Amino acid sequence: MEIVYYAAASLDSFIATPDGGIDWLPPIEADGEDYGYHDFYASVDAVLMGSATYEKILRHAAWPYAGKPCWVFTRQRRYAKSNDANIQFTAASPDHIAEELEGQGLKRAWLVGGGKLAASFRERGLITTYGIGIVPTILGAGIPLLDARGLLEQLTLTGCQTYPDGTVMLWYRKAA
Numbered sequence: 001m002e003i004v005y006y007a008a009a010s011l012d013s014f015i016a017t018p019d020g021g022i023d024w025l026p027p028i029e030a031d032g033e034d035y036g037y038h039d040f041y042a043s044v045d046a047v048l049m050g051s052a053t054y055e056k057i058l059r060h061a062a063w064p065y066a067g068k069p070c071w072v073f074t075r076q077r078r079y080a081k082s083n084d085a086n087i088q089f090t091a092a093s094p095d096h097i098a099e100e101l102e103g104q105g106l107k108r109a110w111l112v113g114g115g116k117l118a119a120s121f122r123e124r125g126l127i128t129t130y131g132i133g134i135v136p137t138i139l140g141a142g143i144p145l146l147d148a149r150g151l152l153e154q155l156t157l158t159g160c161q162t163y164p165d166g167t168v169m170l171w172y173r174k175a176a
């Protein structure tokens with residue numbers, strides 16, 4: 001089972017401003033530059049996110065992952081059940097959900113973020129692949145790409161693509 005943390009970050013490694021703002025990210029265009037997003041999205045069969053990311057998505061857009069099974073990690077009881085049969089709220093641990101996905105025959109999951117949930121997966125050794133778009137912006141402060149947790153980890157660069165706007169897409173695999 002592959003778990004891919006695919007996100008966009010500033011050069012100083014933030015995924016959002018301190019108040020969660022993401023307006024500084026270049027837009028993913030349906031007919032123009034998408035930074036490989038649509039191919040990546042087609043390659044995943046599940047979506048994982050923390051409750052803060054879920055709330056942010058709900059505030060700003062129609063649900064963008066319709067039809068893909070999605071697990072939203074939260075320990076808050078107010079999220080008992082979603083109206084969307086594809087969205088499950090869970091208070092289970094990342095290990096437990098990774099096993100559940102594998103048990104369901106799912107092969108590749110997109111860990112959308114944010115940095116808190118990604119750190120929980122990373123510290124358990126569950127992230128197999130990183131696809132990080134570095135945007136040519138320095139925020140100075142914000143929500144980190146990965147909350148500081150866990151042990152040192154070596155990665156292997158498997159891909160790198162530059163875009164005319166200065167964004168660089170980096171692909172890493174967890175070293176064996």
Ligand SMILES: NC(=O)c1ccc[n+]([C@@H]2O[C@H](COP(=O)([O-])OP(=O)(O)OC[C@H]3O[C@@H](n4cnc5c(N)ncnc54)[C@H](OP(=O)(O)O)[C@@H]3O)[C@@H](O)[C@H]2O)c1
Pocket residue numbers: 006007008009014015016019020021022025049050051052053054056057073074075076091093094112113114115116117118120143
């Ligand atoms: N630039 C990008 O590509 C990108 C990607 C994703 C997100 N974002 C941005 O990042 C921000 C949110 O990131 P974030 O790091 O603050 O939050 P997050 O990781 O999205 O959500 C964290 C919350 O998830 C819940 N949770 C449940 N189980 C957890 C576990 N095992 N480990 C960690 N959290 C768990 C906790 O809340 P409760 O239990 O209280 O519900 C926790 O506070 C948003 O502004 C979003 O827009 C940007």
